[in-house]
Amino acid sequence: MNIGPMLNLYPDSLGGTLDDVVDFLKTEEAEGAFSSCYILPSLYHTDLDRGFSVIDYSLNKMYASGETLEAIKKLGIELKLDFILNHASVLSKQFQDIIAKGEESEYKDFFINWNEFWKDCGEMTEQGYILPEEKYLKKMFFRKPGLPILMVRFPDGREIPYWNTFYQEVNYPEVNAPELMKAADLQYMQAEIIVQELSMGCPEGKKPADILQKIVLERKAGRLTKEQVITVWNYMEQHRYYLGQMDLNIQSPKVWEYYREVLKTLAGYGAKIVRLDAFAYAPKTPGERNFLNQPDTWELLDKIKQIAEPYGMELLPEIHESYSEKIYEKIAEQGYVTYDFFLPGLIIDALESGNGEHLAGWAQELIDKNIRTVNMLGCHDGIPLLDLKGILAEDRVQKLIDTIVSRGGYVKDLHGQKNIYYQVNATYFSALGEDERKMLLARALQIFMPGKPQIWYLDLFAGKNDYEAVKKAGPGGHKEINRTNLTTAQVCSGLSKPIVKQQLELLRFRNSCLAFSEESRIKVSSEGSRICFVWEHQGCTAQLKADLQDCSYVIEFCDRDRKRTLITEG
Secondary structure, eight states, rough: OOOOEEEEEEETSBHHHHHHHHHHHHHHHTTTTOOOOEGGGGGEEEEEEEEEEEEEEOOOOTTTEEEEHHHHHTTTTTTEEEEEEEEETOOOTHHHHHHGGGGGTTTTTTBHHHHHHHTEEEEEEESEEEEEEEHHHTTTTOOOOOOOOEEOOOOTTTTEEEEOOOEEEOOOOOHHHHHHHHHHHOOOHHHHHHHHHHHHHHTOOHHHHHHHHHHHHHHTTTTHHHHHHHHHHHHHTTTTTEEEEEETTSSHHHHHHHHHHHHHHHHHHEEEEEEEEEESOOOOOOOOOOOTTTTTHHHHHHHHHHHHHGGOOOOEEEOOOOGGGHHHHHHHHHHOOEEOSSSSHHHHHHHHHTTTTHHHHHHHHHHTTTEEEEEEEEESSSSEGGGHHHHHHHHHHHHHHHHHHTTTTTEGGGOOOOTOOEESOOOOOTTTTEEEEEEOOOOOOHHHSSSEEEEEHHTTTOOOHHHHHHHHTTTGGGGGGGOOOOOOHHHHTTSHHHHHHHHHHHHHHHHHOTTTTTTTEEEEEETTTTEEEEEETTTEEEEEEEETTEEEEEEEEETHHHHHHEEEEE
16 A cells, blocks of 8 residues: 555535546645545445445446546546445335335345344344343443334334444325325315324424324314224335435345445445445344454454455555554454554644653554554544543543633534543644644644555645534534535635645655655654654655644655755744
8 A cells, every 4th residue: 555645535525526626636736745535435326424324336426427536546646435334325225125025125134134133132022123131232332322223114014123323214204185185084174184293293203103193182183083093104104214324234145245246346436445434333243242343353354355355455444442442453463454543632632732752652653563554633523532542541631622622622422421432523723723833733743653644635724613514414413513615716715825735745745755655664752842753765764853842843855865954844
């Protein structure tokens, strides 16, 4: 894997389409700054979660075409794309086939039937799903309140529970009085009252059965026969529709056919790096963890790797876990590149404390253990906190949180539990107090850290917290604070700003300097507020000397007998 800088964005982040991204990469300012481009999965045919709920892996025609992807490759820029291993959208052809055909569907085992999975491991409830015994529940990892179940209605009227780790939404269609008159032999006034009650209650999350029961008890629609009530209820349930992501059953041969087809598709797009999203949730075994189940997780990755290798693709398993768990080591030991989720918080900590001890210590660990990484400052998610547990003291993590929150960030707790932190949502620039000197030094530190630097487009343009986007997104929309799409005019204007120009200069240096290589020798030292990185490869040396207290730094490059000071700040 080449370790030059990688631009990270949605296909509509810079101008509105991927064609606009190509135009940006062709600008004089951005030319030569990037060796790779990571396009987030709204590139595909998706519905929710800004792309991470995939209907299928065909291109999103609103944003991209095969010609556009080819244009990126012609610029000498490699592609990094996402593959979501654990789940697929309820709008996928496989799930829609189950809804339409039930037991007759060829895909009925494509997703995880909860009751079949937990057979003989618990008691059947009145609601129609098995409640696993406590000894099984204790090992389970939950991403949302309650059991990870979506009750799916089959054509014969049965409700079948399917495993649903992340998101679910059950909706009912708007109906009109003539429809119900015809369906249930109702008079117009009766039908109109029922329609009014359903149209008020269903959007609030009330079930048609409960709404109809209230109508009957309060005689709002006069005398209704049992048959009429059941008919209306059946009509609503037959027309219910879902949003969300359903967990894939990796024991199914059909799922492995699907995996092979997806990787073939991504290879056809030109993907050289494939990020494996949510892979740690995919292996599930009764009595074992449903997150990073070992050794099943490594067996899954190995099988995926065997499929990907003929295409020349590098796999990048994505996982958040505390430093103390050493999962990053285990992934590296398996031969994979890891995500450096520790770096964003460590750099902010170093800049705010004026001390680089922990940052230098982490860099040294990467060097000593020869761990290959993709690192970052910001990304489409928040600034990681969970990962810092064990590398920073608890009070130091809390101070970091308080600082970012005081600057307008939003804290996300894991499962709503205090002090079990997951991430803080803010732009990186705002997290640094919108201090341009800190932003520039953060970027300089990133490009001298071991690994391949991944650059969030909004960090590059010194983007500020977008509170309007959060407001528009409603509850749970905190991530939108750092996902603002820039117009073509804003991109053009941004390219004239010193903070943007200087970052691009740093990235161009990192992309072109011969001292930066996977085979480079890297030295790091730290004393108080001063920190120093040195990269050396085939007689070429690149050096960063920085003072974390006043955010001054100097970058020097030595090409055998030539020594040049390239960038000085402060």
